[in-house]
Amino acid sequence: MVTKLTINNKEFRLDVEPRHSLAHTIREKVGLTGTKIGCDSGQCGSCIVMLDGKSVKSCMVLAVQAHDCSIQTVEGISENRKLNSIQEGLHKYSAVQCGYCIPGVIMTLTDMMSRNKQPDTDEIRDWLHGNFCRCTGYQNLVEAARYAIDKESNSTKIITNSKHKKMYEERVRLLMAGDVDKLVEEHYNDDAIVMAFDFVVQGKENLKEHFKNFVKWVSIKEVISTDKFVETENAFFYEATAVTNYGEGRVYDAYYLKNGKIQHHFTGLIE
């Protein structure tokens, strides 16, 4: 049966048997072997491609069903073989162990990012529910996704090899996303004290209020680099070069923790 498929913006007219899956056709007839087959029965996600803009398990679609459709595979997701932000994230976190699940994972994350600009960790994990990975335990796949999300939302991820790294990155991410409620809920003690510039605020309600002002008043557009990172058992402190609404400049940030949550927090511009 002659079937017309547009794959990675190229048109193919292929003679396929009605029983041939899209995965089989892409791999064997078109020769794009980046799409993998791990179970051939819709369970593992290795074969995920984009079909008319949505991720599908291509072992569960017959090639003839995809007639006249537009398909994107892992070979078609970046321009000029330059790594895109998802690939950069995977690379950064060494999340490509045996690599067999990776094309499917990349396609799932591509779909996710096209629909939800700021997914949180749980949402990322939900998206990856249909992708088996037997090597990574998913953690660095999730880290990679976070990296890509942050990069696409124009904020630079701040990296410090520190025990508090995760909390700090999450805080900055939520701050930049303007998700103050979540930030306060997850990271701050009820009676936390925050001092930013010349504000002193106590108590959660006030804290929220304060952050609203803070976000509006000094919006960090991009963190270029962090340095002078100091960490003790109950506190961490850093300086950074950042682009804010005051232009590029130096910022400091200090946290004192109690039971794993922020009790005191000082931040401001370094003159």
Added chain:
Amino acid sequence: MSSYNILGKRIKGVEDPAMMRGEAEYIADMKLPNMAHMAFLRSEHAHAEILGIDTSKAEKMPGVIGVYTESDLGSMMPLPCIWIPGTGESHFPSHPFGGGVPGGSPVLAKGKVRYMGEPILVVVADTAHQAWDAIKSIVVNYKVLPCVVDAELALEKGAPLLHEEVPSNLNAYIPYGNKEACFKAIEDAEVVIKKQIIIPRTINNPLEPRGCLGVYNEKSDNYTLYATSQSPHNHRLLLGLMILGIPINKLRVVSPHIGGSFGTKGYIYPDMPLSLFLSKKIGRPIKWIDNREDLMRSTVQGRDQKMSAIIAGDSKGKITALYCKSFANLGAYASTIGPGVATAMVGRCIAGVYDIENIFCEISAAFTNTPSLGAQRGSGRTEATILHERMIDLYAKKINLDPAEVRKQNMIQPEQMPFDNRVGWEYDSGDYPNAFEMALKAIKYDEVAARKKEALKRGKYLGVGVNCFVAISGVGPSPQMAKEGMLGGTWGSANVRVHPTGEVSVSIGATNHGQYHETTFAQIVAEELGVEIDKIEVLHSCTRNVPFGQGSYGSRSFSVEGAAVKLASEAIKAKAIKESAHTFKVKEDQIIYDSSKGKIYPKGHPEKAKTLQEISLDLWYGWDIAKVEPALDHTTYFDPPGFNFPYGSVAVEVEIDAKTGQVDIVKHYGVYDVGTIGNLQVLEGQFHGAMAFGIGEALLEQAQYGEDGLLTTPTFREYAIPRATSLPEFETDTTVTPTPHTSLGAKGAGEVGTVGTVSTICSAVTDALSHLDIDHVDIPFTAEKVWRIIQASNK
């Protein structure tokens, strides 16, 4: 702490881009001109005589080139087994190769099938679809025989016999430790606890199924096998020498990119010799790719021990004896190294991190009507760790002491190293109490009671486990492996070659199948020689490109093969220093080799510095050089003087939904000591993956067989593996205690996460259920199983 510049650093993987772009070539992606395809017909029964096979329809089907059964295989020999447990009695079917080599499985069944999934015949056709169409048209006439799938039952009188040459299905009976002393100590003890612990069968399930592509080249009379092999050199040796009877210099084995393995792809399987043999027969390359269901039915499976244990001690927490009698299920045939995995890897490991005066373990491995046993990530050590950690929990409960206190009281102290564990291993180094304290702290062990109360308000039973383990790695010292019954060496090998242009090629004996070897091994060379990492290429997994190497299994790659790379690099460095002394006209001891900058100069004259490239060029020309051979190229074969023993401690907090029985892991912490670290980012990835593996085993995974011997879990629908949504965020720490056995100091790292995780989840789950008066539940803790337990105890 460490003075390394490159080693240990989070350097990005050179392997990544090809895999992320979909350009990396795995076996299923390979294509050769005129290639034919092969498919297996597998047994539908666990035990049956084959009365007749009707292939007449298949032979006439479109595209079919041939149908081949056992009678078409000429002089092809069965698959051999190369690990005969060395310290007790053992029985195997014989192998025509002779010389004491035991027989494993036939390549194709001869008159009888002994497990569901056993290959009976192959069809070769133009396309894979055509081969499968033909398979479906073939009719096999069976006489079904009674079967046995349980190792203990297989050893009972009157059990169905699998092999005529093996009386009573007993493959091996191996004792470890001191029987008399152990029994005496149990007799004399104040407190004695007995328990049966069953560790079910599991399947590694790498995401990529196995596959191969066999090519016979008539013009050169050469064979090439592309295969998903963890050990191309060893597989070539076994294929050439003991199965096909072809000179091994006529055979090349190459592993392309491998999509994970965890043990599964370290074994010889029937498709390997068949694709080569039939390629010669039909004059075309033959490709075979497995599918998920057949993988579940016919690749090696793991674990499967039925242990009866006794722990004895005084009333204050001092353990005086540990005894274990176990039935190991070897499957229908001895796989390449299955018998050793089922015995020594468990029996010699049951002491764990504890100083227990009297230990005895006896393991009976039995043939049953199930697929062959092999290694699963953390093999042997995971079972042994479950055993000692469970028994300690039970003992602590009996004498009313905190299990953490009992662990501390009996733990081996750092000053006792090296330590003879009394069942055969000598631990090399480590500070076990320190790891344990770190884990207790991480899980806030002091505050567990309060958290339990809080969780109960939410309808959750909260439980905490903190366990310790030590996991032998670094296979290994060949003489010691010989004593354990391994037929063959287990040393490491490496070649380091500095090109006249300054780039470096490193050949390693390891086989990368997802461990970032191309990056981490380059880091060793970069560290030692001061060459930029992007100038170093790492070659592996091809019998033609690299010196004989043992491949990757048992967490040996970085610790043993890496040590060989370090030695070869040291030799290169020594030669470069010799040559530099000649060039600078000073004594060798006056030469400074600054690896951090990649400069070589006479003491006090850094301005005269040369690079390794310049020295290499001189040696390459050979016009005016020191009294050395020209060129800068060194090959090392290295047999480590002892095993290495990575260790650690894991803390897990679970919450069990009182209504549904669902077990959620809310915190999962592991501190691991794997000696010198190659690349921290890669290492953490290994920890996470191994911990996830352990969670799968503890909560979800079990290969189940019905009484008819049929596998009831042949797809991912029944055999569940962990998903992103079912796993916690792992927290990991490392401490560094180098092994004294190698100059690199690295210990095995790929399996520790699994070894520590499974037992710790057992502790956490039983802790969560302790108010129901439950003291032990066998894994996996599926929601259904836990729900039934909660229901039963509520009545």
